[in-house]
Amino acid sequence: MTHQIKTLQDYKETYQKSIQNPEAFWAEQAESFQWQKKWDKVLEWDFRNPNINWFIGGKMNITENCLDRHLETRGDQTAILWEPNDPNQPHKTYSYKELHAEVCRTANALKANGIGKGDRVCFYMPMVPELAIGVLACARIGAIHSVVFAGFSASALADRIKDATCKMVICSDYNHRGAKNIPVKKVVDDALSMDCPSIETVLVHKNTGGDIAWNSLDKWWHEEVDHQSPDCPAEQMDSEDILFILYTSGSTGKPKGVVHTCGGYMVYTCFSFKNVFQYHDNDVYWCTADIGWITGHSYIVYGPLLAGATTMMFEGVPTYPDAGRFWEVCDKHKVNQFYTAPTAIRALMAKGDKYVDKYDLSTLKVIGSVGEPINQEAWDWYNEKVGKGNSPIVDTWWQTETGGILITPLPGITDTKPCYASYPMPGIQLELVDTAGNIIEGNGVEGLLCIKYPWPSILRTTYGDHERCRQVYFSTFEDKYFTGDGARRDEEGRYRIIGRVDDVINVSGHRMGTAEVENAINEHPAVVESAVVGYPHEIKGQGIYAYVIPQDTIKDEPAFEKEVRDLVAKVIGPIAKPDQIQIVPGLPKTRSGKIMRRILRKVASGDVSQLGDISTLLNPEIVEAVKAGAKVKLVG
Numbered sequence: 001m002t003h004q005i006k007t008l009q010d011y012k013e014t015y016q017k018s019i020q021n022p023e024a025f026w027a028e029q030a031e032s033f034q035w036q037k038k039w040d041k042v043l044e045w046d047f048r049n050p051n052i053n054w055f056i057g058g059k060m061n062i063t064e065n066c067l068d069r070h071l072e073t074r075g076d077q078t079a080i081l082w083e084p085n086d087p088n089q090p091h092k093t094y095s096y097k098e099l100h101a102e103v104c105r106t107a108n109a110l111k112a113n114g115i116g117k118g119d120r121v122c123f124y125m126p127m128v129p130e131l132a133i134g135v136l137a138c139a140r141i142g143a144i145h146s147v148v149f150a151g152f153s154a155s156a157l158a159d160r161i162k163d164a165t166c167k168m169v170i171c172s173d174y175n176h177r178g179a180k181n182i183p184v185k186k187v188v189d190d191a192l193s194m195d196c197p198s199i200e201t202v203l204v205h206k207n208t209g210g211d212i213a214w215n216s217l218d219k220w221w222h223e224e225v226d227h228q229s230p231d232c233p234a235e236q237m238d239s240e241d242i243l244f245i246l247y248t249s250g251s252t253g254k255p256k257g258v259v260h261t262c263g264g265y266m267v268y269t270c271f272s273f274k275n276v277f278q279y280h281d282n283d284v285y286w287c288t289a290d291i292g293w294i295t296g297h298s299y300i301v302y303g304p305l306l307a308g309a310t311t312m313m314f315e316g317v318p319t320y321p322d323a324g325r326f327w328e329v330c331d332k333h334k335v336n337q338f339y340t341a342p343t344a345i346r347a348l349m350a351k352g353d354k355y356v357d358k359y360d361l362s363t364l365k366v367i368g369s370v371g372e373p374i375n376q377e378a379w380d381w382y383n384e385k386v387g388k389g390n391s392p393i394v395d396t397w398w399q400t401e402t403g404g405i406l407i408t409p410l411p412g413i414t415d416t417k418p419c420y421a422s423y424p425m426p427g428i429q430l431e432l433v434d435t436a437g438n439i440i441e442g443n444g445v446e447g448l449l450c451i452k453y454p455w456p457s458i459l460r461t462t463y464g465d466h467e468r469c470r471q472v473y474f475s476t477f478e479d480k481y482f483t484g485d486g487a488r489r490d491e492e493g494r495y496r497i498i499g500r501v502d503d504v505i506n507v508s509g510h511r512m513g514t515a516e517v518e519n520a521i522n523e524h525p526a527v528v529e530s531a532v533v534g535y536p537h538e539i540k541g542q543g544i545y546a547y548v549i550p551q552d553t554i555k556d557e558p559a560f561e562k563e564v565r566d567l568v569a570k571v572i573g574p575i576a577k578p579d580q581i582q583i584v585p586g587l588p589k590t591r592s593g594k595i596m597r598r599i600l601r602k603v604a605s606g607d608v609s610q611l612g613d614i615s616t617l618l619n620p621e622i623v624e625a626v627k628a629g630a631k632v633k634l635v636g
């Protein structure tokens with residue numbers, strides 16, 4: 001059995017064991033899974049290349065561990081509980097037996113359509129059960145899934161399809177989202193019109209039954225899947241074969257495809273799920289994330305199913321039909337573990353207590369937070385109003401690249417402190433360093449967050465560009481994985497994540513590269529140059545502030561701003577739309593022509609008290625102009 005930590009002493013001992021002999025520790029965790037062939041060696045690694053291999057020589061299939069392994073012991077237990085967007089529609093359940101059969105049918109349909117081991121399949125789907133089923137069907141036959149969040153634009157989707165040379169796209173016709181009906185298939189059609197020659201089939205799941213255009217590559221999900229056999233042998237996978245690619249933004253260039261492999265990801269997501277949420281048999285667990293992000297991969301699909309849990313999938317949004325929906329659903333399904341993002345908490349908090357106060361919520365045992373720093377006010381509200389003061393909050397820190405939760409309190413085991421992600425999970429060896437790479441020892445200190453030893457679900461590469469992986473994560477500091485985050489270690493050794501130290505911003509828990517947004521803005525014919533920074537936003541955590549230099553005087557500013565926002569939505573997706581657009585005559589630059597983002601960040605945040613020495617700028621006079629046109633009230 002995967003070890004489930006029970007006491008503080010147990011945590012301390014387990015942590016020590018995991019550090020003193022990581023290979024023995026992880027081998028012990030891995031023993032509890034079904035391996036077609038056991039590994040020959042636990043770990044080989046070199047962070048310089050990087051080259052990281054776990055459970056070398058091991059053969060397995062993650063779906064045998066998510067599904068087949070549970071059939072005898074919990075075949076009739078609900079595996080996936082699906083709650084629809086519309087509260088008046090019935091929810092659906094899939095038992096482990098039913099899910100196994102559906103995954104096998106779908107896997108057979110993929111095979112019948114020419115998909116085999118190593119082929120890439122792109123998903124562009126809302127939160128319907130078929131998304132989880134499709135992902136598992138890929139894993140069943142060794143195909144690599146690349147799920148693209150269904151809020152991205154056609155052009156962003158096309159980029160991802162091309163980068164991974166996907167052979168198939170799986171989508172739905174439309175998506176229910178609150179009161180809206182969003183045309184999903186249309187976005188896929190538009191993406192495919194942007195030259196995606198690798199796509200051979202578009203498999204369309206009928207979700208709403210709305211009108212869609214029908215093209216030569218299109219096939220209906222139900223026509224391909226429903227008649228298939230409910231048995232499909234699991235492909236034998238090497239521990240280090242790719243399980244999936246997931247695109248995420250960085251500080252430069254286009255989003256990169258983070259690669260996770262089968263064996264280590266399986267061991268770590270199950271171990272972390274069981275420990276962080278303290279899941280016990282018959283509990284109902286709900287993570288509100290979208291499967292388009294890593295949180296959905298690791299903690300809606302793989303982690304919970306590996307652990308034999310009942311995992312809920314929610315199609316809707318937190319504010320439909322009103323801001324009490326999350327809590328209504330918690331009561332309805334007697335949810336025991338609830339996992340969401342600070343943005344959602346802040347948005348619901350802003351709607352007023354009346355939406356939460358009328359619900360009982362007494363089944364909740366653990367409530368979690370992920371994706372961005374949770375501020376004290378939101379933490380307090382979550383604790384008092386949702387947890388009623390007796391469900392520990394697990395503020396979980398991790399990244400797409402880490403595959404699983406690395407820093408978190410363990411509920412009821414370690415203490416919690418507002419705004420602190422707290423303690424490292426077993427096997428996680430954290431280090432704080434200064435900009436020169438010197439290790440910062442002791443407590444009560446701040447630095448750049450690094451990890452000095454691999455854990456089983458660390459990324460292996462960035463798809464098709466290993467050098468980029470080396471440069472971004474392993475070259476800043478020798479022999480360390482650099483997270484891109486700054487952190488503080490308090491007197492007792494708890495970690496507080498301060499935020500990104502690179503040009504990545506975190507908007508509503510969604511990672512965005514400032515360069516990506518700038519490139520989109522610069523596509524506007526009237527734009528000469530732009531600079532994008534993050535600024536504190538009450539609900540979103542960070543908002544997007546864009547400084548734009550136009551070619552000529554803009555006569556109709558509101559119309560221009562709308563064009564810029566629409567353009568960004570078209571190139572990336574609505575989530576990347578700037579909140580503030582300031583038209584400027586120039587951007588403050590160093591003598592070598594580098595934009596002084598520090599100054600732009602200060603102005604955007606409204607605090608210009610310490611702008612520092614600007615006399616060395618190429619164009620110091622521009623700072624006054626930037627301040628004069630600021631879209632926020634300035635102090636200092």
Ligand code: PRX
Nearest residue numbers: 370371372373395396397398399400497511
């Ligand atoms: O800055 C950190 C922030 O989100 C980044 C990772 O984003 P992404 O890969 O999209 O994964 C999000 C979900 C795992 C991190 O570098 N972040 C994530 N969790 C926290 C956080 N910041 C503060 N506190 C957290 N709990």
